[in-house]
Amino acid sequence: MPNVFILGATSAIAQHVARQFARGSCFVLAGRNGEHLKAVADDLRVRGATNVEVSIADLASTGRHAAMVDEAAQKLGSVDIALIAYGTLPNQAECEASYECANEAIQNNFVSVVSWLTHLAPIFEKQKQGTIAVITSVAGDRGRKSNYLYGASKGGLGIFLQGLRNRLHASSVHVLTIKPGFVDTPMTAHLKKGLLFAKPETVARKIHCAILKKKDVVYVPGLWKPIMWIIRAIPECLFKRMSL
Numbered sequence: 001m002p003n004v005f006i007l008g009a010t011s012a013i014a015q016h017v018a019r020q021f022a023r024g025s026c027f028v029l030a031g032r033n034g035e036h037l038k039a040v041a042d043d044l045r046v047r048g049a050t051n052v053e054v055s056i057a058d059l060a061s062t063g064r065h066a067a068m069v070d071e072a073a074q075k076l077g078s079v080d081i082a083l084i085a086y087g088t089l090p091n092q093a094e095c096e097a098s099y100e101c102a103n104e105a106i107q108n109n110f111v112s113v114v115s116w117l118t119h120l121a122p123i124f125e126k127q128k129q130g131t132i133a134v135i136t137s138v139a140g141d142r143g144r145k146s147n148y149l150y151g152a153s154k155g156g157l158g159i160f161l162q163g164l165r166n167r168l169h170a171s172s173v174h175v176l177t178i179k180p181g182f183v184d185t186p187m188t189a190h191l192k193k194g195l196l197f198a199k200p201e202t203v204a205r206k207i208h209c210a211i212l213k214k215k216d217v218v219y220v221p222g223l224w225k226p227i228m229w230i231i232r233a234i235p236e237c238l239f240k241r242m243s244l
């Protein structure tokens with residue numbers, strides 16, 4: 001059973017992914033809300049996890065990343081799966097009006113994740129095995145006026161992961177880029193729900209499967225793969241006139 005390190009373990013999607021691995025596994029769960037983390041840890045114990053430890057920190061604050069990665073590696077022995085799930089959906093209009101707001105979104109969704117990956121990569125390289133799975137977004141596939149700060153952060157992260165996958169392939173380390181579409185979680189609580197919204201448990205099952213099958217990139221649900229293919233194929237001269 002795998003030893004799993006989850007960054008952003010209170011995320012609805014991450015909780016459901018963790019449940020898929022619960023029986024017999026050891027976890028280190030990192031997040032900023034201690035009470036919520038404890039509840040997630042208790043849930044995993046009830047579901048058969050062998051050992052669950054929690055690590056409380058603002059994950060966007062990079063100062064303790066190196067120490068937290070070392071602690072997790074010590075607690076787990078080998079880190080078989082590292083899942084980076086935390087993120088925020090910034091208000092696009094506020095980001096357009098304020099660089100501070102834009103910078104915070106980029107720090108949270110991109111820069112701090114690069115820091116985690118920089119500390120995690122040598123551990124996996126040394127182990128010569130394991131999966132680094134990172135939740136990006138379909139929003140990173142093409143910039144749109146309605147959310148290009150979030151999209152740019154996730155898109156930049158996607159490019160970083162392509163390079164990391166290329167680097168770690170030689171060490172037999174699996175790097176998975178996860179691209180969800182709309183998922184019904186606290187992050188999207190303020191949005192009107194339509195047909196394209198998926199449940200976090202459905203998305204989690206597909207992520208679990210993609211980890212086991214060692215996929216490189218997974219759209220969840222899979223319908224988003226052709227949708228984003230079409231969105232990317234629209235010529236820029238037309239796309240810039242559209243309201244998406």
Ligand SMILES: NC(=O)c1ccc[n+]([C@@H]2O[C@H](COP(=O)([O-])OP(=O)(O)OC[C@H]3O[C@@H](n4cnc5c(N)ncnc54)[C@H](OP(=O)(O)O)[C@@H]3O)[C@@H](O)[C@H]2O)c1
Nearest residue numbers: 010011012013032058059060086087137180182183185187
């Ligand atoms: N829901 C969607 O439609 C959708 C679509 C595409 C991609 N995604 C991505 O999926 C991932 C998981 O999101 P979700 O849908 O599961 O939403 P969620 O339940 O709202 O989870 C987001 C999590 O990120 C945590 N977080 C944010 N900033 C943090 C920080 N600085 N330090 C520690 N924790 C932090 C939040 O913790 P607190 O609860 O303590 O704030 C929360 O647990 C995110 O990366 C998101 O961008 C979601």
